[in-house]
Amino acid sequence: MNEFLIYSLITIAKIGVVFGLVIGSVPVVVLAERKLLGWMQVRPGPNRVGPWGLLQTLVDAAKVFFKENIIPDGVEPLTYRLAPILVITPVLISASVIPFGPPVTIAGREITLAIADFDLSLLFFFAVATLSVYGIVLAGWSSNNKWSLMGGLRSSAQMFSYEITLSLSIVGILLTSGTFRLTAIAAQQAGGFWHWNMFLQPLGFVLFLLAAIAEVNRTPFDLPEAESELTGGFHTEYSGMRFVMFYMSEYSSVFVMSSVIATLFLGGYNPPFPYTFGTSWFDGAIGLFWLLAKIGALVFFFIWLRGTLPRLRYDELMMLGWKILLPLAFLNLIVTAILVALNWPGWVLGLTGVAALIVTDLVVSQILWRRRRAAG
Amino acid sequence: MLLVELIKGFSVTLRHIFRRRVTVQYPEQRRRDPPIFRGRHRLQRYADGLERCVGCALCASVCPSEAIYLEAAENDPANPVSPGERYARVYQIHLLRCIYCGFCEEACPEDAIVMGPEYELAADARAKCVIGKKDMLTPPEEGFGDYETFPVPRIG
Numbered sequence: 001m002n003e004f005l006i007y008s009l010i011t012i013a014k015i016g017v018v019f020g021l022v023i024g025s026v027p028v029v030v031l032a033e034r035k036l037l038g039w040m041q042v043r044p045g046p047n048r049v050g051p052w053g054l055l056q057t058l059v060d061a062a063k064v065f066f067k068e069n070i071i072p073d074g075v076e077p078l079t080y081r082l083a084p085i086l087v088i089t090p091v092l093i094s095a096s097v098i099p100f101g102p103p104v105t106i107a108g109r110e111i112t113l114a115i116a117d118f119d120l121s122l123l124f125f126f127a128v129a130t131l132s133v134y135g136i137v138l139a140g141w142s143s144n145n146k147w148s149l150m151g152g153l154r155s156s157a158q159m160f161s162y163e164i165t166l167s168l169s170i171v172g173i174l175l176t177s178g179t180f181r182l183t184a185i186a187a188q189q190a191g192g193f194w195h196w197n198m199f200l201q202p203l204g205f206v207l208f209l210l211a212a213i214a215e216v217n218r219t220p221f222d223l224p225e226a227e228s229e230l231t232g233g234f235h236t237e238y239s240g241m242r243f244v245m246f247y248m249s250e251y252s253s254v255f256v257m258s259s260v261i262a263t264l265f266l267g268g269y270n271p272p273f274p275y276t277f278g279t280s281w282f283d284g285a286i287g288l289f290w291l292l293a294k295i296g297a298l299v300f301f302f303i304w305l306r307g308t309l310p311r312l313r314y315d316e317l318m319m320l321g322w323k324i325l326l327p328l329a330f331l332n333l334i335v336t337a338i339l340v341a342l343n344w345p346g347w348v349l350g351l352t353g354v355a356a357l358i359v360t361d362l363v364v365s366q367i368l369w370r371r372r373r374a375a376g
Numbered sequence: 377m378l379l380v381e382l383i384k385g386f387s388v389t390l391r392h393i394f395r396r397r398v399t400v401q402y403p404e405q406r407r408r409d410p411p412i413f414r415g416r417h418r419l420q421r422y423a424d425g426l427e428r429c430v431g432c433a434l435c436a437s438v439c440p441s442e443a444i445y446l447e448a449a450e451n452d453p454a455n456p457v458s459p460g461e462r463y464a465r466v467y468q469i470h471l472l473r474c475i476y477c478g479f480c481e482e483a484c485p486e487d488a489i490v491m492g493p494e495y496e497l498a499a500d501a502r503a504k505c506v507i508g509k510k511d512m513l514t515p516p517e518e519g520f521g522d523y524e525t526f527p528v529p530r531i532g
Contacts, residue, residue, distance in 0.1 A: 039393040044401075308389040358379075365378040 006109070014115045015096075021292075022095045025255040026248050027057035033303045040307035061244070069240035076142035083142060084238065084245035086135030091253045094129040097121035098259045099183040101269050101287030102277035113269075113284055114183055121182045122174075125260060126167055129215070132249065133159040136217075136224060139246070140234035151233025154314065155217065155224035161321035162214035162221075168329035169207035172336040173197050173264055176349070186268030193272035198265040200346050202353035203332045205265045207325055212261060214321070216253045219306040223314060258298035259291065266294045328360060414476045414491035417469055419513040422459065427513065428488035429467065430460030435480035435489055443473035444480060460486075464509065471497055471505040 031046070031054070038045025046053035071080060101113035118124070133156055140152020176197070177185050189195050198205045214221040225233040235246045262268060269287030277283045312320065332353070339349050400407055409415075420428045431448030449465035457463040480489050489512075499505050 036393065039395075039397070040389045042392055042395050042397055043399045044397045047401075304386065304389060308385050361377055361379045365381075368378070 010109075010111055011115065014111075014113070018095050018098070018100065018115055019092065021100075022092060022252045022255055023248070025295075026251045027061065029251045029255060029299055030057045030060075030247075032299065033306070036300070036303045037307050040304075064240060064244050067240040069242060072144065072237050074144040075237065076144070079138045079142035080237075081242075083135045083139035084242045084249075086138060087132045088135075088245050088249035088252070090128045090131040090135075091249050091256055094125050095252075095256045095259070097125050097182050098256070098263055099186045099268060100259075100291050101284035102187070103183075103279065104281055104284040105279040106281055110279070112183060113287065117181070117183050120180045122170070122180045122185070122264075125182070126163075129253070129256070130159060130163055132253065135249075136234045139238070140224075143234070143237040145237050147230040147232075148234050148236045151224045151230050151236070155234060158214055158217075158221065158223060158317060158321075161318060162211045162325070165207055165321065165325040165329045166211035166215055168326070168333055169204045169211060170264060171333050172201045172204040175333075175336050175340045176200055176346070182263055182268075186263050186270070189267040190270045190275075190277075192274045193267065195270075196265060196267040199350045200353075201265070201332070201336070202350055203328065203356045204336075204353070206357060207329050207332065208265065209261065210320075210325060212257045213302065213305065214317075216257050217250065218254065218302055220309040220312050221317060222311060223317060228311075254299060254302055255295060258295045258302070261298055262291060262294035266298075268294075324360070324364060328356070331356065409493055409495075413493055413495075414478045414481075416471065416492050416494040416497055416507070417474075417480070417512050418490050418492040419467065419509065420488055420490060421514060426456065427458045427463060428486045429464045429484075430458050430486055430488070431462040431464040432485065434483045434485065438479045438483040439474075440477060440479065441473045441475050443470045443475075444468070445470075467509045467512070468506055469512070471507060472502065 034056070035045040035053070046056035049055045049059045071077065096115035097117075099112070099114040099117070103110055103112050105111070114121075116124075136155040137152040140148040140150070140155070143149070173185065174180065177188050179185060185197075189197060193199075217224050223233075225235070230236065235243055238246060267290075269291040271286070271290045275286075277287065335352055335356070336349060339352065422428060431446065433446045433448065436442075436444040436446045445466065445468040446464055447466035448462045451457055451461060451463055476491065478491050481491050484490075497505070
């Protein structure tokens with residue numbers, strides 16, 4: 001076998017693993033969300049189909065396969081058909097740079113457990129992941145429906161506002177780790193949870209988390225959908241498989257975004273205790289396990305958030321994005337840059353971040369309190 | 377502090393995950409209905425098998441949605457259907473019109489029509505929603521319908 005063929009086979013195998021995980025996560029996450037939201041609302045959630053309701057999402061998927069794919073009158077046919085594809089493709093592509101395990105050696109060949117491992121992989125992720133906003137805007141625009149259009153518009157404004165924070169909040173990590181390569185960033189966080197970037201960049205972590213929730217359009221930032229205001233927002237006019245593509249992209253983007261958060265801030269595939277990875281396939285599996293555990297925790301957090309917080313008003317969303325998160329991201333960047341330039345130890349960085357968080361919290365709650373009092 | 381408030385909110389939802397669920401798993405599990413529950417109507421009998429209804433049609437006239445249709449007929453003295461002079465030859469209730477207000481039960485001087493406990497009244501055709509005497513009247517071989525289980529609701 002020649003080198004090219006082997007390389008292709010390995011890559012196809014890796015694509016199979018990642019694609020399977022991302023797509024396979026959708027029914028799991030959907031069921032987990034419905035169950036957990038149900039429990040938080042003191043009801044059992046789906047429990048009729050299969051034992052403990054486990055087959056509910058599969059049955060839903062089967063149902064939706066047979067549903068009529070309605071194209072309403074007056075839609076822009078090409079973009080209407082294209083939009084769901086444009087939404088889901090970037091999510092799947094962006095998953096390709098995530099390292100899901102340490103490098104392993106199989107049959108004397110070193111394999112990096114990420115589909116694509118190159119110098120600018122983090123930049124690539126953000127470049128591609130943001131593209132899905134095109135699909136949402138096009139879906140809203142081509143649907144020939146006021147509510148859809150408003151959903152699409154909101155989505156574009158929201159993505160614009162939060163993309164800046166999202167990108168700026170990781171510059172701190174770039175400064176401390178000195179690389180754009182996701183595999184290298186993950187590898188640097190080995191040796192116990194105190195090495196995780198979360199503790200080096202607490203402010204950046206919180207900012208990134210908030211901006212990421214806004215990026216994947218989840219409550220409390222799900223204004224593009226806003227079912228209580230826009231009857232479903234950009235996907236109001238969609239049905240059948242096209243609707244499922246939106247649905248799938250929402251949940252798989254939650255999964256992919258969680259995996260990026262885990263890789264950037266929670267040590268990626270590294271276990272929370274000191275552990276030196278060997279190069280066997282089993283160590284790769286251990287890495288995958290820990291990555292999945294962290295993704296699971298983050299997905300739980302996303303669901304928990306949805307069960308707890310109400311949706312923000314549009315002006316509140318913009319205020320939070322531009323007046324609070326963006327200045328904080330700049331502050332984080334400047335302070336991190338200075339501390340890295342002075343070569344101060346990591347715990348100073350961490351403490352500064354925590355202090356900045358507490359000060360922000362105090363200031364913001366003070367302002368909100370005054371405003372509320374002024375409003376009477 | 378905003379952060380403290382957030383943590384409070386999050387802890388509330390987290391605690392609710394472990395609460396006992398309040399949902400009644402309906403077809404398997406049923407709630408106990410109160411004794412004055414107003415479900416589908418029943419026509420009562422006396423213990424000797426005679427129908428209580430004497431065909432006075434007060435129920436039909438009090439019914440706000442005009443769901444009751446009633447035709448009275450003279451009793452045969454040798455073989456009476458009810459203890460009075462007349463009885464209800466036809467007694468129909470249109471369940472889709474009925475609003476289950478219970479006025480018929482209140483108006484009935486003989487306590488013949490009462491609101492029963494049945495509430496599973498779904499049907500796949502309109503015609504099936506018009507019920508007659510055979511649906512509401514307890515057949516003699518099944519006993520005479522325990523009057524005590526269908527107390528007339530009293531106010532105060």
